[in-house]
Structure formats: structure tokens, C-alpha cells
Amino acid sequence: MSSAAVTETMRNAGVNWHSDEMKARRKARYAADRRLQIYGMIAIAFALGFLAILVGSLTFTGYKAFTQTVATVEIDLSQAKVDPANIGEADWRGIVRNALRAQLPDLSRSDERKFFEMFTSSGQFLVRDAVVADPGRLKGVSSFTIPMADPVDQLAKGEIRRDVPESQRRVNDTQIGLYDQLVQKGIISTPFNWGLFFNADSRFPELAGLAGAISGSFWSLLVCFAISFPIGIAAAIYLEEFAPKNRLTDLIEVNINNLAAVPSVVFGLLGLAVFLGWLGLPRSAPLVGGFVLALMTLPTLIIVTRVSLKSVPSSIREAALGIGASKHEAIFHHILPLAMPTVMTGSIISLARALGETAPLLLIGMNAFITSPPDGVFAASTALPTQIYIWADSPERGFVSRTSAAILVLLAFLVLMNGIAIFLRQRFERRW
Amino acid sequence: MNIMSEAAVEKALEQKMSDAHFKMVGKDVSVYYGEKRALFDVNLNVRKNTVTALIGPSGCGKSTFLRTLNRMNDTIEGCRVTGSITLDNADVYDQSVDVVELRARVGMVFQKPNPFPKSIYENIAYGPRIHGLARSKADFDEVVENSLQKAGLFNEVKDRLHEPGTGLSGGQQQRLCIARAIAVGPEVILMDEPCSALDPIATAKVEELIHELRTNFTIVIVTHSMQQAARVSQRTAMFHLGNLVEENDTDKMFTNPDDQRTQDYIMGRFG
Ligand SMILES: Nc1ncnc2c1ncn2[C@@H]1O[C@H](COP(=O)(O)OP(=O)(O)OP(=O)(O)O)[C@@H](O)[C@H]1O
Ligand SMILES: [Mg+2]
Numbered sequence: 001m002s003s004a005a006v007t008e009t010m011r012n013a014g015v016n017w018h019s020d021e022m023k024a025r026r027k028a029r030y031a032a033d034r035r036l037q038i039y040g041m042i043a044i045a046f047a048l049g050f051l052a053i054l055v056g057s058l059t060f061t062g063y064k065a066f067t068q069t070v071a072t073v074e075i076d077l078s079q080a081k082v083d084p085a086n087i088g089e090a091d092w093r094g095i096v097r098n099a100l101r102a103q104l105p106d107l108s109r110s111d112e113r114k115f116f117e118m119f120t121s122s123g124q125f126l127v128r129d130a131v132v133a134d135p136g137r138l139k140g141v142s143s144f145t146i147p148m149a150d151p152v153d154q155l156a157k158g159e160i161r162r163d164v165p166e167s168q169r170r171v172n173d174t175q176i177g178l179y180d181q182l183v184q185k186g187i188i189s190t191p192f193n194w195g196l197f198f199n200a201d202s203r204f205p206e207l208a209g210l211a212g213a214i215s216g217s218f219w220s221l222l223v224c225f226a227i228s229f230p231i232g233i234a235a236a237i238y239l240e241e242f243a244p245k246n247r248l249t250d251l252i253e254v255n256i257n258n259l260a261a262v263p264s265v266v267f268g269l270l271g272l273a274v275f276l277g278w279l280g281l282p283r284s285a286p287l288v289g290g291f292v293l294a295l296m297t298l299p300t301l302i303i304v305t306r307v308s309l310k311s312v313p314s315s316i317r318e319a320a321l322g323i324g325a326s327k328h329e330a331i332f333h334h335i336l337p338l339a340m341p342t343v344m345t346g347s348i349i350s351l352a353r354a355l356g357e358t359a360p361l362l363l364i365g366m367n368a369f370i371t372s373p374p375d376g377v378f379a380a381s382t383a384l385p386t387q388i389y390i391w392a393d394s395p396e397r398g399f400v401s402r403t404s405a406a407i408l409v410l411l412a413f414l415v416l417m418n419g420i421a422i423f424l425r426q427r428f429e430r431r432w
Numbered sequence: 433m434n435i436m437s438e439a440a441v442e443k444a445l446e447q448k449m450s451d452a453h454f455k456m457v458g459k460d461v462s463v464y465y466g467e468k469r470a471l472f473d474v475n476l477n478v479r480k481n482t483v484t485a486l487i488g489p490s491g492c493g494k495s496t497f498l499r500t501l502n503r504m505n506d507t508i509e510g511c512r513v514t515g516s517i518t519l520d521n522a523d524v525y526d527q528s529v530d531v532v533e534l535r536a537r538v539g540m541v542f543q544k545p546n547p548f549p550k551s552i553y554e555n556i557a558y559g560p561r562i563h564g565l566a567r568s569k570a571d572f573d574e575v576v577e578n579s580l581q582k583a584g585l586f587n588e589v590k591d592r593l594h595e596p597g598t599g600l601s602g603g604q605q606q607r608l609c610i611a612r613a614i615a616v617g618p619e620v621i622l623m624d625e626p627c628s629a630l631d632p633i634a635t636a637k638v639e640e641l642i643h644e645l646r647t648n649f650t651i652v653i654v655t656h657s658m659q660q661a662a663r664v665s666q667r668t669a670m671f672h673l674g675n676l677v678e679e680n681d682t683d684k685m686f687t688n689p690d691d692q693r694t695q696d697y698i699m700g701r702f703g
Binding site: 078244245315316317318319320321322323325326329333334340388 | 499502504507509529531532533534535537540541542546547548558559562563581609612613615616
């Protein structure tokens, strides 16, 4: 039929597609499409905008924590009285003080005290540990880096301003003068703050790092994964493939869905009562943290696994059963492998959520002040989010930027994990 | 009067030969999906080395009957089967029967080609592997080649045995599924509208294949195409609303059916 003939039929049917009314009508419909698109774009712009503000402000306050002001001091250990067989016993405090004294000789006694305060109070231990690690240093002159105390670090980074009256700042005029002299001598520098990653927590911001928190989080997540992954998959397989559909399984299903929505602090309380109270497991231990996080992760993981099992088309199941595969063969040879990429993606995303979870860990005491990284799942430890919580609560100036830096580190881990999840999904997930 | 007695004689003869000729016998088979009854006392015999076509309007219970033969209905929640179905005179619904063995002996090909998302080779080797029918690599190679040969697919895929079976065309996939069913050495092959997702050329190939397979296997095929039923089958059974209306030689069925409903259906008057 020619298009003229089509139009003819329509005219006969009483429809005039070219009338002004019809045109206006179509125009209104197109406009509605466009409006919807614009709303969507505005929503996305909002979301991205807030994300940018969050990351931006964290970076702005946190970036300074990624560097640390240090003094590089030459120490001649051949002159010092150190017993090579017993390095730890030497008078490291005296050795370090002498070395510092040598930088600015002729200070009055009271100035000298202010001068020493400008360096971290743990300088002696850092030097001792460096020598223990490399006893060859005892033979001659070698240089050591000693972090500056927090106020000086803040001064160097411009966080403490010189034009503020002396009584209102934590670095006095004398110290500013001494600091300038040190700068002039060229021994002050601000290198990358590796300590942020390799030191454990400390009361002194210049020494505080995330090593304890990172390994605490690692152990907790390991425990969480080791428990929730197998249990979650087993439960999901049973519910999806074997369980009869009756009242009881309906009830179980509803409860799993409800559990997934229970606030995490409740799981923390449960962990406190059961794991610490009844079972008497150690406080602050990543083991218990992992248990609690597993409780929290399980419902989500079961739901994700069930959905992914369900999404494998029944034709595959029938194909397997049709040639005489038993039920477990159909599941383990065909259905589960096809569901696995989605299950993995789901688990990683659940683990990422567990990584950021704070409340339950606070309740089981993973917010303790612990100055060495845990050496296993039983050692007391903090985790990344609880470390952030601790630092955010600390009054020292240096912890402000360190809190933001720690959040950035946590976000980096989250992005990394989600990235892996996305990668797995893109790489392995099958679409039907 | 005369006609009646003739029918009676035929029936008696049939009964006599049943042991030798009938591979599967369904007696008073009823199937319920929960409260809903889908089959009403169906009595249908499947002859050895014969292609039996099941026809009838949509929803009349053809698939349901087919799936009772290898107990695929077991996988459906709330499905209940009464009556008896025997395979070589042994009740397939007996407590002692092993479904895994039953399904190896009574294979199935589905409406939509459903190869495993694995290689062509793996698709076919899988059945023999789980049933322990082959052990060495050479055994498997032989089974795979044989099955593909029988399914008339070997020449088309022999250079790509290790490529995914899902990469084949629809018709090839369906023949792969037939090869997969053949590989475990079944005695009966059930096919539920095996050509409904295929184009005419692929359909012709599968029909040809069914024709050849008849010498070695007993085949039951559900089809909506009267032409197909006429082309591939020797016996035809007509279902309507869960009842078996008529079962007869295909030739007779399509020229001179006993039942008015069959006549109407074949003439396209309902369905
Ligand atoms: N899983 C099920 N649950 C409940 N009812 C079902 C189920 N499968 C089939 N039925 C019902 O049983 C009856 C017979 O269905 P069946 O699938 O056997 O029909 P069919 O003859 O194969 O139809 P078609 O030609 O459309 O495939 C239908 O009324 C159908 O609705
Ligand atoms: Mg059907």
C-alpha cells in the first residue's frame, strides 16, 4: 500500500495525523520524554556533586597527613658507648640529645628544653630500632630522620600561623626562631609519610599510623569471609534447591530478609553478649570482629546467592537432570558455576560494606588504644573505621588531617574492592 | 456389530503382543499440579523402535505426559502422578527405581536448545562421565565422535569441538542436544517440540535425524505441526483437555481418524 493510500485509510477512519491538535499532542509527549531525561540528569548531577564535595573536602583536610616534617640528623655512633652485643641497653636518649644539641650549640638551658620539645619524644626509640635493624651503623657516621613533634609539623605545614599571638599557639616564639635556624641549616624536610601506613597507633600524631587498623581489618574480613561465604552459599543452595516450599521455609525466608535490614549495632550487641559474654572470647580481637561482621554479612550473602542461583535459567537444570545428573551434580557442575561470578561480586560488595562497618566493632571493643599491629586473629586490634573513630575523637591538631587521611585510605580500599567486583562481573558474568 | 467385533479382535491381538512390542506402557496415568488435574487416566503404550507423536491443542497435557515418562515432573513442586508407567515392564514410579538411571535410559530433548555453556566436546562427554560409561581419553573421544555422527553434526563441528556449544546455530544446538542425549546410550528419547525454535531447513535436518534414530531408539515426540507428525511418526496420539482421545497408526490418524475431535483438530477446526 502506498503511503498516500495509508493516509487515505486513516482519513476515512476519521484520524487526521496532521491536524494541529494531533501535532500539539505529540509535541507534549516528546516534551515529557525530555523532562524525564532532565530530571534524571539533575539527580545524577546531585549525587556526583555530593560525592565530589565529600572526596574534595577529605582530600583538602587530609592531604597534609600524607607528608611528615622530619629532621635529618647525622650521628657519629663510633664515638658513642654502645655495646654491639646489647644495643638496646645503651643510653639512646643521651646519644640523640647530644646529636640534636650539636645542631644548634650554645643554647641556654631553658631554650634547650624548648628545643628538645620540638622533636618527637620517641626519637630515641626510632634511632635505637634503626641501629638494631642495621648494626653496621655503629661503625661510623650515619644519618637518621627524626620526625618533628606535632606542633612543629603543623607550623611547617602552615596549619599553625605565626601571626597568631604567642599565648594562643602551641609553638612559642623561641621555637619558631629555632625552627627557622634548622630550616636554614637544611636539615628540615617533609617527605612522604610512610609511617601513616607502616606505624601502628600512637598517642603522638607524628608517629601514629594505620598499620594496626589495616591488619586488624584484614584479619576481621578474613574471618568474616571464611565464615559467611561457605555458610551463606550452603544456606542459599539448600533454600533454593532443596527446601520444600512450606510455612517453615517461608518463615525462614522472611526472617533472612528481615535480618538483612537489622541495624549493624544490634549484631554488635549480640556479639558482645554471645561471643564475649558466654563464650568468653577475647575483647577487641579480630576473630570476634569477624564473627560479628559475618553475622551481619550472612543474610545479604544468602539473598545474593539465592538470586543468582535463581537467575540461572531452568533449561540448564533440566538439561543436566534430563541426562541423568543427580541433583547435587546439576547444582555443583552447572548451576553454581554459572551463578558464581554473581556470588563473588555480591560477596565482595558485602565485604566492602563490612570493611566500613563501625558500630558493631565499637561494641566488642575494637576501639581500644593499641600500639602494635595484631599478629593474628586473637590479638587485640583496631580496624580502619574504628581507628577513624578514635582519631576523630583525639584533640591533637595532627589527628584532624590524619582522620581525613584515614578515611581516604578506607575509601581507597572500598573503591578497590568494588573495582574488583565490577571487574569480575564484566569478565565472567553471563547474561541470558 | 461386525465392526465392534473386529475392533475387539484387534485389541486382543494387541494385548498379546504387548510384552514384545511395548517399550513403555502408561496405565491410568493421571497427573495433578497441586489441586489442578492435568491428565485424566491416560492409557498409552509406546512401541519399541517406533516414533510416537503426541499431538493436541495447547495445554492439553502433551508435555505433562511426556515428562511423566522420565519423571522430569519430579522436579516440579506440587506435581503428583497416579497410575502406573512401566519401562520394559518395570514400574518407573516404584520406590526402588533410581531416577538417575531412569533418565539415562529415557533421555530427553527440550523445546529450546539448551546446551551447557561449555565446549561441544564437554557437552557430550558430560553424561558418559557422570555415569562412568567412559574412562580413558580415547573412550571419550570415541563417544563424542559417535554421538555427533549419529546426530548428523560431526562434519559440521569436527574442527571446533572445543569451542562453546552455545556458539552454534539454533539447529546445530538442537542436534548437539540430541547428540548429548544419545551419548549416554538411552533406550527411549523424549522430544518436546524439538523443532519449534528452528527454521525450516534446520527442522528438516532434525526430522531426517529422527527418522534415522528410529532404528536404534524408541522415540516419543511432541509436536504442534501436523505435517511433522505425519512425516516422522508411525504412531500418533491425540490429547484433548487432559484426555487421550485416540491413538492410532499415523497413516490412519491423518486419513481416517476414529474420533471426531481428532478429525476436527487435524483439519484445523480448533486448537
Ligand atoms: N508446572 C505447572 N504447574 C501448574 N500447572 C501446570 C504446570 N505445567 C503445566 N501445567 C498445566 O497443565 C496443563 C497441561 O500442560 P502441558 O504443559 O502438559 O500442555 P501441553 O500440551 O504441553 O501444551 P503446549 O502445547 O502449549 O506445550 C495445562 O493446563 C497447564 O496449565
Ligand atoms: Mg508443551
